[in-house]
Amino acid sequence: MSQESIVDVRDLEVKFYTYAGIVEALDGVNLSIKKGEILGLVGETGCGKSVTSLSIMRLVPPPGKIVGGRILYKYGSVQGNVLEMSDHSLRKLRGKDVSMIFQEPRAYLNPVYSVEDQIGEVMLVHKKEEILQNAVSAIEKKLIENRRIALEKQRVRLEKQKTRNKKDKMKLEERRARLEKEISKLASKPPSNFEVRIYKRLIRSPRSRIVAFQARFSRKRQFKKELRKEVVRVLRSVEIPDPERVARMYPHELSGGMAQRIVISMALSCNPTLLIADEPTTNLDVTVQAQILNLIVTLKKGLGSSILYITHDLGVVAQSCERVAVMYAGNIIETADVFETFSNPLHPYTRALLRSIPRPGEPFRSIPGFVPSLVNPLPGCRFHDRCEYAMEICRKTKPPFFEVKPSHYVACHLYGGLK
């Protein structure tokens, strides 16, 4: 199955310059997301999953800094290396081509603005033209209808009118003909009013300051109505009951599950190519978890997007993901198809991870040792001090990340790869 990849992360390096020292959070991450797939990104807390996802959108907050590597975005209107894109392209990318949902949804929503404010915001940036067009159509439809009714009334009146002589009859005929012509022209040249003209001008020249200034004089009622309608539609698509009421609510009035749905709706509202989901269900109840997971998968199918699903829950991975990437201490150490990963794990860490899943009747098995400190890390493979297969070379050289079997990549000296 050769699917094209939409995002290619190559040798990504991210460092955090903190008071305690320089934390080498990402040490050459290689990741590739294909079109329409669900890629699971697993790893322990602190291994760098979130940083990777934030990097894709260049959202790494200070004191973090992306210091090396490339993130190639290969789809949609904005292509190229995300790390070198102009601010303008970056803003077009965010929210429209790539969007993100987070772990604690209520914390990630601004508490002083209502739900419809925040969802509407995204649409205003990326879908403004579409909504303006909707507004135009809606108003024109109404105007046409009103005019038609008026004209129809006129026609009826004309019909009922009695004529006294031939001259009157001719005049009447003339008027009737004019009326018919007007009625037939309605569809092609609709009547207009100030609001519609403003909208049309906005569609034609979105950046013009003159038009923006003129737009201030209009209440833009229809536009706001259309925006609200769109917000409600989006809310309905994530199965929120009574969306009109919810739209007016504030984040602190929402439950965790509802807030997460809203965040999802916000992320999907502009039909992104890639959705990054950073542990979206970790803080939710188990039953809600299942609901949200199903929702995400269903929506993805409908939109044809790809999903980068970040989690530390292997059960979710097994259930929903098509491919898996395993991360440890700032490196991707194994990437493969999900069945392949679970049945035939190659990297010692992956194996240990799968072994440590609690099974009834068996004793607990954990991985001995601790995750290494990422401040001044040791050279070589970062797992070597906990690895049961560690060799001399593992202490000195970092293993390269390469394709051991078709579509199965590993970074481990056990499988060679050094030229």
Added chain:
Amino acid sequence: MRPRIAEWRFMLKRIRQSSLAVAGLLILLAFVAIAVLAPVLAPPYSSDPFIVPADRLLAAVTPSPTPPTTAHIFGTIGSDQGQFDLYYICIWGTITAFRVGVLVVAASLLIGLIIGTAAAFYGGILDEVLMRFTDVIIAFPTLVLAMVLAIAFPGSIPINFSMVMLAVSLIVMFALLAIRPDRRLMLVDLLIIVFSLYSVFSFPLNVQLGLSQLDKVLFAITIVGWPGYARVIRGEIMRVKNEDYVEASKASGSSDFRTIIKHILPNSIYPILIVATLDIGSIVLTTAALAFIGVGAPVNYADWGQAISRAQSWISSADLIIKNMHVFVIPGLFIVFFVVGWNLLGDALRDVLDPMMRRR
């Protein structure tokens, strides 16, 4: 204890890294040096070093302030009783400033701590009543209420402020020894005891039981100040109260008092320390302001605010202001630097403790 020590070391390192904080510390150290060396720098003329010597010879020549000369390095402030040496006032005023600042802050802090802790810990009606009470006091702008209280306080009650502080700090020391010998708290308390002792005994013993005007002011500012601390500590305790380790402590049978001292206070005390540090400067400003209005230390007392207050009568016209500028500028600069020092330290503490508090 180990993680605590590591925390303090980290904190010190952070303080060292901030140049503003170091500047603040240096300023304060300079003032401490002045305070300690006061008897050397400006030898006292009478048994009470805080009474400024009056140069009557110079007063006979001219009653108005004189600019700096070799005899009087900073110049003098005039009065009919004799010229007061500004240098002397500034040097001994340093000790007064420290006394006022530290004692009043310590007192307000203790009262606020007790009331705030009680209100937060026991909640319910006690909390409501105490909080309404603090609301009423906070409803007054600080200076206004302090002024009112300083005036209305009866002229003589049988104790003065330093004696009160001494008694309170001794009680606290006994409490600490009985319940939980915490070295840090004991060290701070020891300092306060030493301070109060010094304050008490620096008065000649016959000035006993009347309240000097300065004492009234100190009482007044304390009464105005404690609600601030009460509110802060109450907020912190409300936050900490519901944490698991408090439940655990109660579940293991600790008395309320033990739980408070051992678990709740150490985790909620940092914001108060920041407020206290910043407050010392603020209180010195308030005292100076009150002295400026005329409600402060007596006329011949060595206090910066008092000196500036006297300056008022000598700047009534345009020329006089320029001529006698030194009378308010010099003590004024002392005040400014003193307050800046404490403010820098307080800011640095806040910058350092803030991320640490968040990490919890």
Added chain:
Amino acid sequence: MTNLFAYIIRRLIMLVFVILGVTILIFAITMLLPLNIRALLYINNPQHFHELIEPTIKAYGLNDPFYMQYGRWLSQVLQGNLGTSAYFSQPIAEAIAQRWPLTVEIVIFAAPIIIFVGIFIGVQSAIHRNTPIDHASRVFAVLGWSLPSFLVGMTLLAIFYGWLHVLGPGSLSDSTRLYVSSLPHYVHYTGMDIFDGLLNGVPWISWDALLHCILPTVTIVTIDVALLIRVMRSSMLESLGKPYIITARAKGLDEKVVIYKHARRNALIPVATLSGMLVAGLLGGLIITETVFGFGGLGQFAADAARNFDTPAVLGYAILSAVVFVIANLIVDLLYAYIDPRIRLD
């Protein structure tokens, strides 16, 4: 919206209670005073108050229990009788009413400057963290807050009055004041010469008053703006570190929108509370600043009264000050509820 309404009602009720508490506190303080001074609280006649003391003591039963006296005193206050000032030989309420407009004159200029400049610099300081702009504003903030107001005032006077002979103390220059008192038809509409001058058709009086407001305004602004800058800065920094800012950026919003629409609105919440308290304090009288400049407003009234141990006057002033403070706080709370929807629920 009924939530907002209920909230307002609740706050109003609390306001009444706090004001009652304030009056009780003041009254308790008066009980510390000797009898004949307390009598002055009930007398409204500046001419012959000495003779009136004895009869007043009897008439108002100043030897009765606390609550009875409190009741009587409170009813007097509510009728507008705050007593007589021995020092000023004036009914206190009248003295306050005369002088308050002058204080307001300064506050009208000082308050907006403090608030807007403080917010602006605070926000910029937070956005450009650790750049020279930030360091400069932080240094200014620490310095400004450490300055005693009388020092700033006196220094400014020394420079502008003593050295440059430009702006002087007082709310009007002496010559202007003489002129005003000599005008037969000069009506004090607002009590503030800035406006009265215009309303009476003598604009240069307004100009003179305006000039005299400059130095006191600068004094008070220097000190208070420092506090606002510091609070705004730290609040803004905290707001910028919040998760919803990452969401806002992830939505593709322009950085300016992220900062000003999302971060700043949240950051303004604590600043609004602080500003309100600040303005409330200002309206209660700038005791020190007015005294330094001899402005003749409410603050100077309080200072003079205090210096001369005229306790009834000081107490009357304290009541007014507290009431202004409490009402201003209420307004701030309402504003707060408007900005932050979370408050409306409880």
